[in-house]
Amino acid sequence: MNIKKVKKRAYEVHGVKLKSDIKIPEVGRYEKKEGNEETIEIEKKTIERRLKKVEKKRIFKAENGRVQYEAPEIGVVAVEKGKKIYIDVDSKKINTLTRLFILATGLATALYQGGKLVLHSSAVSIDGKAALFIGDKGAGKSTMAAAFSEKSHQAIADDAVRVDASTPSIAYPGVQAFKLRRDSLSLLDESRFYVKKIDKNLDKYLVSKREKNSNQKKQKIGGIFVIKEGKNIDIRECSFLDSFAEIVRHTYVRKNVRSSMGNRIDYFNQCTDVAAKVPVYELVRPKKYSKLDKLCELIKEATVQ
Structure with missing residues (x-):
């Protein structure tokens, strides 16, 4: 059985390179630079949830270098050690609200984990x-x-x-x-x-x-x-x-x-x-x-x- 790999798209925001499974039209495409580049990856992944679908509240959980946010209108966003952002949503299409949450709360959390101020x-x-x-x-x-x-x-x-x-x-x-x-x-x-x-x-x-x-x-x-x-x-x-x-x-x-x-x-x-x-x-x-x-x-x- 052949497993089709998802081609990652490259973007640039907050001074870092994003390699993403999803399209992010709200930020500019990445342009290659010289020297070492800091990279944060965004991946779609099934994540164990704490909230039931009927619950209308937001929660977060943090442990072992990982922060997980959950909200009914967004889905689940997990940030791991400043390097990975995982996203799990109910719909097939990632909507604008979810993308903006990733670009703000998700990236701000990853950057903080990497010792940066947002x-x-x-x-x-x-x-x-x-x-x-x-x-x-x-x-x-x-x-x-x-x-x-x-x-x-x-x-x-x-x-x-x-x-x-x-x-x-x-x-x-x-x-x-x-x-x-x-x-x-x-x-x-x-x-x-x-x-x-x-x-x-x-x-x-x-x-x-x-x-x-x-x-x-x-x-x-x-x-x-x-x-x-x-x-x-x-x-x-x-x-x-x-x-x-x-x-x-x-x-x-x-x-x-x-x-x-x-x-x-x-x-x-x-x-x-x-x-x-x-x-x-x-x-x-x-x-x-x-x-x-x-x-x-x-x-x-x-x-x-």
């Missing part, structure tokens, strides 16, 4: 420097980045941004399409973007520029902006301790998952280095983006100084 952030390029937006859920990270993208600034990544704490600190390109709600879409000129509903049950759309994005290079970080809601627009640089606290707070991999995997000393050292080398700003904005142009000018000025 922030829950969106990022754009402003005059050759990366501006990163962090904040609580619904703060407007993706909306802020998409607003810059509309102003012809290239997207670097949405939702998950890998940060290198070297000198200078740099951000790597990730998924260069934004996840936005319908109310945020109304702030943009939709004719300049491709808009695709992520899932029929969610008010979330995947939004990318119609012009081809050639930004596949890592960039020096010009500033990290913590978005908070307030009555009036304001921007102020955070102290080192506040900067460190915000970076820890907005690390992509959750605290309980990080605690189960170790690497805590290296992780906190990286957070310390980024807080010491990169200016972190508290950016206060009104609930409604009525003064978006003014916000963009303040961010640009702080990023390129």
Whole structure:
């Protein structure tokens, strides 16, 4: 009996090479480089489940260098020792929601296992420097980045941004399409973007520029902006301790998952280095983006100084 081998596709994201059983149209194809290359493999595989199909909750389990996530709308994603990501879904076709989960939570977990730092952030390029937006859920990270993208600034990544704490600190390109709600879409000129509903049950759309994005290079970080809601627009640089606290707070991999995997000393050292080398700003904005142009000018000025 001949067993047909699945041809793996090669992609590049977060500074690593992906070898995947599944198509991932949300990221760029891999281009061969000189020297040793870090590779993470994505494979379809039958995985023993802990959740029953009727259960409507998300869980994770971590043991022996392996982290397993389960959710009814996604399936099962298991990440092993920073090298392998296994996916098991009920349907034959891997949908957009599952792919985005792999590219964000799955890869962020694998990168953390490999000693790398990933922030829950969106990022754009402003005059050759990366501006990163962090904040609580619904703060407007993706909306802020998409607003810059509309102003012809290239997207670097949405939702998950890998940060290198070297000198200078740099951000790597990730998924260069934004996840936005319908109310945020109304702030943009939709004719300049491709808009695709992520899932029929969610008010979330995947939004990318119609012009081809050639930004596949890592960039020096010009500033990290913590978005908070307030009555009036304001921007102020955070102290080192506040900067460190915000970076820890907005690390992509959750605290309980990080605690189960170790690497805590290296992780906190990286957070310390980024807080010491990169200016972190508290950016206060009104609930409604009525003064978006003014916000963009303040961010640009702080990023390129």
